[in-house]
Amino acid sequence: xxxxxxxxxxxxxxxxxxxxxxxxxxxxxxxxxxxxxxxxxxxxxxxxxxxxxxxxxxxxxxxxxxxxxxxxxxxxxxxxxxxxxxxxxxxxxxxxxxxxxxxxxxxxxxxxxxxxxxxxxxxxxxxxxxxxxxxxxxxxxxxxxxxxxxxxxxxxxxxxxxxxxxxxxxxxxxxxxxxxxxxxxxxxxxxxxxxxxxxxxxxxxxxxxxxxxxxxxxxxxxxxxxxxxxxxxxxxxxxxxxxxxxxxxxxxxxxxxxxxxxxxxxxxxxxxxxxxxxxxxxxxxxxxxxxxxxxxxxxxxxxxxxxxxxxxxxxxxxxxxxxxxxxxxxxxxxxxxxxxxxxxxxxxxxxxxxxxxxxxxxxxxxx
Amino acid sequence: xxxxxxxxxxxxxxxxxxxxxxxxxxxxxxxxxxxxxxxxxxxxxxxxxxxxxxxxxxxxxxxxxxxxxxxxxxxxxxxxxxxxxxxxxxxxxxxxxxxxxxxxxxxxxxxxxxxxxxxxxxxxxxxxxxxxxxxxxxxxxxxxxxxxxxxxxxxxxxxxxxxxxxxxxxxxxxxxxxxxxxxxxxxxxxxxxxxxxxxxxxxxxxxxxxxxxxxxxxxxxxxxxxxxxxxxxxxxxxxxxxxxxxxxxxxxxxxxxxxxxxxxxxxxxxxxxxxxxxxxxxxxxxxxxxxxxxxxxxxxxxxxxxxxxxxxxxxxxxxxxxxxxxxxxxxxxxxxxxxxxxxxxxxxxxxxxxxxxxxxxxxxxxxxxxxxxxxxxxxxxxxxxxxxxxxxxxxxxxxxxxxxxxxxxxxxxxxxxxxxxxxxxxxxxxxxxxxxxxxxxxxxxxxxxxxxxxxxxxxxxxxxxxxxxxxxxxxxxxxxxxxxxxxxxxxxxxxxxxxxxxxxxxxxxxxxxxxxxxxxxxxxxxxxxxxxxxxxxxxxxxxxxxxxxxxxxxxxxxxxxxxxxxxxxxxxxxxx
Numbered sequence: 001x002x003x004x005x006x007x008x009x010x011x012x013x014x015x016x017x018x019x020x021x022x023x024x025x026x027x028x029x030x031x032x033x034x035x036x037x038x039x040x041x042x043x044x045x046x047x048x049x050x051x052x053x054x055x056x057x058x059x060x061x062x063x064x065x066x067x068x069x070x071x072x073x074x075x076x077x078x079x080x081x082x083x084x085x086x087x088x089x090x091x092x093x094x095x096x097x098x099x100x101x102x103x104x105x106x107x108x109x110x111x112x113x114x115x116x117x118x119x120x121x122x123x124x125x126x127x128x129x130x131x132x133x134x135x136x137x138x139x140x141x142x143x144x145x146x147x148x149x150x151x152x153x154x155x156x157x158x159x160x161x162x163x164x165x166x167x168x169x170x171x172x173x174x175x176x177x178x179x180x181x182x183x184x185x186x187x188x189x190x191x192x193x194x195x196x197x198x199x200x201x202x203x204x205x206x207x208x209x210x211x212x213x214x215x216x217x218x219x220x221x222x223x224x225x226x227x228x229x230x231x232x233x234x235x236x237x238x239x240x241x242x243x244x245x246x247x248x249x250x251x252x253x254x255x256x257x258x259x260x261x262x263x264x265x266x267x268x269x270x271x272x273x274x275x276x277x278x279x280x281x282x283x284x285x286x287x288x289x290x291x292x293x294x295x296x297x298x299x300x301x302x303x304x305x306x307x308x309x310x311x312x313x314x315x316x317x318x319x320x321x322x323x324x325x326x327x328x329x330x331x332x333x334x335x336x337x338x339x340x341x342x343x344x345x346x347x348x349x350x351x352x353x354x355x356x357x358x359x360x361x362x363x364x365x366x367x
Numbered sequence: 368x369x370x371x372x373x374x375x376x377x378x379x380x381x382x383x384x385x386x387x388x389x390x391x392x393x394x395x396x397x398x399x400x401x402x403x404x405x406x407x408x409x410x411x412x413x414x415x416x417x418x419x420x421x422x423x424x425x426x427x428x429x430x431x432x433x434x435x436x437x438x439x440x441x442x443x444x445x446x447x448x449x450x451x452x453x454x455x456x457x458x459x460x461x462x463x464x465x466x467x468x469x470x471x472x473x474x475x476x477x478x479x480x481x482x483x484x485x486x487x488x489x490x491x492x493x494x495x496x497x498x499x500x501x502x503x504x505x506x507x508x509x510x511x512x513x514x515x516x517x518x519x520x521x522x523x524x525x526x527x528x529x530x531x532x533x534x535x536x537x538x539x540x541x542x543x544x545x546x547x548x549x550x551x552x553x554x555x556x557x558x559x560x561x562x563x564x565x566x567x568x569x570x571x572x573x574x575x576x577x578x579x580x581x582x583x584x585x586x587x588x589x590x591x592x593x594x595x596x597x598x599x600x601x602x603x604x605x606x607x608x609x610x611x612x613x614x615x616x617x618x619x620x621x622x623x624x625x626x627x628x629x630x631x632x633x634x635x636x637x638x639x640x641x642x643x644x645x646x647x648x649x650x651x652x653x654x655x656x657x658x659x660x661x662x663x664x665x666x667x668x669x670x671x672x673x674x675x676x677x678x679x680x681x682x683x684x685x686x687x688x689x690x691x692x693x694x695x696x697x698x699x700x701x702x703x704x705x706x707x708x709x710x711x712x713x714x715x716x717x718x719x720x721x722x723x724x725x726x727x728x729x730x731x732x733x734x735x736x737x738x739x740x741x742x743x744x745x746x747x748x749x750x751x752x753x754x755x756x757x758x759x760x761x762x763x764x765x766x767x768x769x770x771x772x773x774x775x776x777x778x779x780x781x782x783x784x785x786x787x788x789x790x791x792x793x794x795x796x797x798x799x800x801x802x803x804x805x806x807x808x809x810x811x812x813x814x815x816x817x818x819x820x821x822x823x824x825x826x827x828x829x830x831x832x833x834x835x836x837x838x839x840x841x842x843x844x845x846x847x848x849x850x851x852x853x854x855x856x857x858x859x860x861x862x863x864x865x866x867x868x869x870x871x872x873x874x875x876x877x878x879x880x881x882x883x884x885x886x887x888x889x890x891x892x893x894x895x896x897x898x899x900x901x902x903x904x905x906x907x908x909x910x911x912x913x914x915x916x917x918x919x920x921x922x923x924x925x926x927x928x929x930x931x932x933x934x935x936x937x938x939x940x941x942x943x
Contacts, residue, residue, distance in 0.1 A: 091842050
């Protein structure tokens with residue numbers, strides 16, 4: 001049975017009169033990587049700091065395993081050092097006056113672990129991330145990637161109930177970031193530690209997490225598995241924040257349960273496209289709507305006339321980006337959209353193309 | 368920023384009420400604020416009140432405007448005010464352009480030996496003013512001064528007279544005015560983004576044009592800030608005028624205040640009215656200075672820029688010669704002649720037969736008064752440094768690391784003593800200790816002098832610790848809290864260890880400040896707690912220049928040793 005490690009119950013935090021975190025409720029289960037994803041200023045880091053005990057909530061309750069660590073109605077607050085959490089900071093916060101060994105040994109010392117055991121456990125955890133042999137090195141002489149590994153060791157060595165990661169990859173270069181992402185996931189699977197991860201990078205969030213909570217303006221917009229979020233966003237914010245989206249405007253012409261036929265407007269006037277009602281959207285004939293589809297779901301062929309659920313466009317600009325092409329395509333002479341084209345075929349600027357939009361992958365949202 | 372407070376460590380576990388935790392922190396911070404406000408503001412208020420108290424000492428209090436009338440109308444007092452402004456203005460006009468040039472050369476060019484030269488300015492910054500003044504008397508005394516006697520052979524008479532307005536300005540420029548500006552401006556120039564200058568070179572600007580059109584304007588807020596600091600410091604001047612001004616009856620406000628207080632019938636009302644006038648003159652400077660400091664964050668970009676030093680080319684050696692000459696004037700000559708003066712039978716008389724002797728050292732070192740004063744100085748300096756370190760670091764910690772509502776007020780108040788001239792602070796504390804019955808037993812003890820040093824050292828001490836804490840970043844502390852350390856453990860094992868060099872450096876600066884302090888304590892010292900600096904002043908008043916010189920050298924050695932230690936501990940002019 002899944003065990004809840006962390007529970008947030010209507011947690012709010014005000015900065016002045018502004019709610020940085022606004023009634024957030026979440027449950028995080030043992031052994032999962034749970035990610036808070038959102039643009040900067042959405043309250044994700046504040047939420048993490050509330051969990052850590054570095055901020056005090058203004059409303060709500062936070063429960064770690066079976067202990068209430070912060071509760072406004074009960075007027076209790078547990079200081080951060082009594083929560084048994086691990087945390088990796090964005091700046092790593094490696095103590096510059098200590099060696100690698102001392103940095104990792106410090107939390108064990110605080111817990112009264114005996115010297116021989118400290119030595120053993122530090123060696124084991126350093127071995128785990130490939131820092132073995134660097135024990136006596138001054139912490140300031142490490143590279144960025146090494147510092148990050150060290151921060152991870154320091155957070156893991158005392159087997160915390162929950163590991164908090166605050167944008168840990170943002171100070172690494174692109175190559176190292178990818179590598180650390182894989183390493184972290186492998187390590188987490190091996191140790192089975194529960195992770196609460198904060199990031200603004202959707203690729204990091206989607207690739208690393210078991211579940212993701214997308215936050216916006218201090219509130220949780222949607223919680224779900226990465227693939228669910230990507231394919232079935234519950235709100236326009238989640239849809240636009242995750243991945244690329246092609247958006248077309250129109251008015252509902254026919255409605256049959258989930259199937260919607262939309263009369264296009266503007267540059268595409270005259271065309272009709274079919275799609276599915278977005279989750280939770282209430283539509284009726286005559287509603288102004290947006291059709292949304294992921295660029296990679298559009299099937300592009302060299303073509304003559306629009307046929308079925310399809311549009312005709314012209315490649316205006318073609319950018320070769322290595323693994324594929326990115327194309328700016330005009331529809332109806334003026335509307336410009338971004339498409340991803342396969343490298344398998346040859347494309348050229350000025351070429352006329354047909355864009356097939358599979359109705360199952362087109363979602364219809366109230367405008 | 369962390370919500371952790373110095374009291375937060377006591378919060379134990381579930382069940383402890385959240386409200387009480389917040390209150391404890393607020394109460395702690397409020398106590399700190401109240402104590403600091405009392406120490407800083409109360410003396411000032413007292414001075415203002417005293418200026419209206421016209422009854423002679425010992426008589427029942429009576430209030431009136433006689434003091435103010437005297438300050439505003441008596442020609443002697445008026446001219447003292449005017450002299451203060453004149454000396455201040457001329458000092459700044461001469462020293463600022465020179466300091467900007469020197470700071471630019473030290474920070475942004477490939478001047479040979481620039482690191483050593485910067486260190487020389489740092490050391491000179493620590494030289495006791497009175498010692499330097501005595502050295503320059505040896506050189507520029509109108510009759511016996513070495514420079515004058517040397518030039519007499521050529522010109523027929525010595526051209527210089529140190530006992531003159533320009534003599535006073537000269538000594539000021541080569542003591543405080545120039546070195547303090549160089550010490551403050553050099554790091555600021557070094558941290559400027561070189562891209563501003565490089566863009567100008569690429570656009571076709573010459574070195575001179577770039578320096579004048581880009582570097583100096585970009586740095587203008589910093590330069591303004593340093594100018595204002597310098598102006599405030601120079602309005603507090605005391606020793607130089609006390610030694611050089613008296614012989615030709617030249618008074619500035621501080622020496623006039625001193626004069627009014629140590630005459631047979633002290634005129635407290637006039638003295639305090641004069642003091643209030645100077646405080647009023649300081650006020651606009653305070654506000655402009657705070658404004659400039661705040662603005663400056665946006666104009667100078669500090670950080671990790673690879674600053675390619677600018678090539679001086681053929682100007683290299685000319686610049687080096689200039690700086691070496693300045694270094695000799697501000698450091699070499701004062702130190703050498705201070706030492707030389709101690710070995711003279713008659714201070715300043717180089718032309719008598721066999722002028723050298725060891726008797727001065729023997730006499731002074733055997734003198735019980737000297738030994739007592741030396742002991743007093745060391746006790747005073749150590750106590751002040753320890754107490755100040757404790758108090759200043761608590762203030763800085765509250766300002767930087769808590770969300771206490773009035774932390775801005777605390778910040779401003781902790782900075783205010785900078786604007787209170789030492790002699791006024793001393794006067795106010797004198798009133799405080801003599802006027803408040805409960806505090807009277809402290810008068811004549813070391814505690815009085817320690818408190819004076821604590822207050823006068825507060826602005827610099829708090830500022831340096833503050834910037835150290837800001838650089839430290841709160842995540843290093845938070846990381847320790849998260850892995851299971853209480854607030855107190857974190858403070859001991861993380862904050863104190865990381866701040867140790869900064870704190871030690873601040874301690875050394877306070878130590879040196881207390882050892883050479885004169886203005887603050889001239890009115891407070893008695894025969895029981897008299898430190899070396901006042902002993903030296905007494906020797907000068909008795910015209911025992913040879914022995915005063917020995918004492919001056921002892922203070923100088925203590926100061927320079929402190930400067931060396933502070934520098935070694937890594938304080939590289941992060942002041943200001």
